[in-house]
Amino acid sequence: xNRTNPxxxxxxFFGRTPFGGDRTWGRDxxxxxxxxxxxxxxxxxxxxxxxxxxxxxxxxxADGRLTITAELDAEHEDADRRYLRxxxxxxxxxxxxxxxxxxxxxxxxxxxxxxxxxxxxxxxxGETDDSHRIDVA
Amino acid sequence: MTRxxxxxxxxxxxxxxxxxxxxxxxxxxxxxxxxxxxxxxRDVDVDVIEDDESxxxxxxxxxxxxxxxxxxxxxxxxxxxATREETRDVEAAVDESDxxxxxxxxxxxxxxxxETDVRYHRHERRHRAVSRRIPIPEPVERDGAxxxxxxxxxxxxxxxxxSSDGxxxxxxxx
Numbered sequence: 001x002n003r004t005n006p007x008x009x010x011x012x013f014f015g016r017t018p019f020g021g022d023r024t025w026g027r028d029x030x031x032x033x034x035x036x037x038x039x040x041x042x043x044x045x046x047x048x049x050x051x052x053x054x055x056x057x058x059x060x061x062a063d064g065r066l067t068i069t070a071e072l073d074a075e076h077e078d079a080d081r082r083y084l085r086x087x088x089x090x091x092x093x094x095x096x097x098x099x100x101x102x103x104x105x106x107x108x109x110x111x112x113x114x115x116x117x118x119x120x121x122x123x124x125x126g127e128t129d130d131s132h133r134i135d136v137a
Numbered sequence: 138m139t140r141x142x143x144x145x146x147x148x149x150x151x152x153x154x155x156x157x158x159x160x161x162x163x164x165x166x167x168x169x170x171x172x173x174x175x176x177x178x179r180d181v182d183v184d185v186i187e188d189d190e191s192x193x194x195x196x197x198x199x200x201x202x203x204x205x206x207x208x209x210x211x212x213x214x215x216x217x218x219a220t221r222e223e224t225r226d227v228e229a230a231v232d233e234s235d236x237x238x239x240x241x242x243x244x245x246x247x248x249x250x251x252e253t254d255v256r257y258h259r260h261e262r263r264h265r266a267v268s269r270r271i272p273i274p275e276p277v278e279r280d281g282a283x284x285x286x287x288x289x290x291x292x293x294x295x296x297x298x299x300s301s302d303g304x305x306x307x308x309x310x311x
Contacts, residue, residue: 033261039254048199048262050289084185084274088197088290100258115199115289116262 031093032068036100043099043121050115051088057112059119059134061105067096068117105132112136180267181217187275192295194271199289200262206291208308210279215293218268282308 035046049057049070056071071092103121110119119134184195194215198206201219209216277295284293293308 035260035262036258038256038258046200046262048197048289050197050199051195052288080188082187084187084192085271086184087182088184088195089182097259112288114201114286115197 031089031095032070034068034095034097036097038100041123043101043103043123045097045117045119045121047095047117047119048115049093049112049117052112052115054112054136057110057117057136059108059110059117059136061099061103061108061121061132061134064099064102065096066099066119066121067094068119069094105134108132108134110134110136180264181219181269183217183269183271185271185273189297191297192273192275192277194291194293194295196269196291196293197289198267198286198291201286201289203286203310206286206310208284208291208293208310210273210277210282210295210308213273213276215271215273215295216268217271217291217293218266220266222265284308284310286310 033048035044037044037046045066045068047068049068052070052072056073058067058069058071060067060069069092072090099121102124104124105121108119108121110117112118117136182197184193186193186195194217196217198217198219201221205221206217206219208218273295276298278298281296282293284291286292291310
């Protein structure tokens with residue numbers, strides 16, 4: 001049957017807003033901070049992803065849900081280097097967000113500049129539900 | 138009519154606790170007893186890495202331009218501050234396509250007219266001004282300090298040295 005993955009549920013717990021409203025959880029519980037802005041004819045999703053390479057960011061839209069994955073290369077351990085503070089994220093991250101309305105996945109575009117990913121998704125008039133990969137320019 | 142939402146209260150509590158811990162941490166980290174805690178210190182996540190020659194500070198500052206970032210090294214404390222114009226990045230991404238569709242008769246501030254068309258479903262990236270002070274544990278060569286900004290990460294390299302002076306020194310962000 002259609003069993004749900006417990007990790008998906010945990011992710012949804014933090015990634016969605018099950019209790020309604022523009023609730024913001026503690027910074028450490030989120031993988032990345034995002035904005036979802038709605039304009040007349042499109043949605044613009046912006047995500048803070050400082051320090052990633054453009055080619056290591058994967059953006060997918062499927063079934064009204066946008067998933068952003070950013071892979072971080074394993075750091076080369078250097079015996080001479082000593083961390084006095086280590087607050088920045090050093091792991092790969094994934095964040096999913098439900099889009100408020102149907103979008104044209106195939107016409108979506110994404111850019112990465114100054115550590116901020118911007119995904120532009122034109123609103124759909126009809127139904128589209130195919131998974132589609134969005135190139136990061 | 139205002140019903141209390143228990144989740145809001147928990148969230149507020151966590152936020153206050155975080156602020157207090159941060160103030161406490163800032164006081165403990167500060168080089169002298171006269172230096173106050175720094176509000177908003179959570180805004181910038183930093184790594185501080187030491188090797189034989191230098192101390193390197195990495196700071197996450199997504200969405201800023203290099204010239205919007207200010208750095209100062211004074212009294213063995215590195216201060217990082219960044220400020221960006223309000224709504225700049227979102228408006229820039231959308232205004233060009235919208236400008237043709239809207240009538241251009243209104244002479245008002247474009248930020249005002251743009252704001253009426255946008256509705257935020259999530260607005261977590263709201264930090265327009267962030268700052269952080271990081272104590273540097275060893276004397277460093279001020280004149281040899283360098284800084285770069287790539288992919289939203291500021292990297293400040295401070296060469297170590299044996300002697301120290303207390304004058305403030307501004308570091309250019311390249």
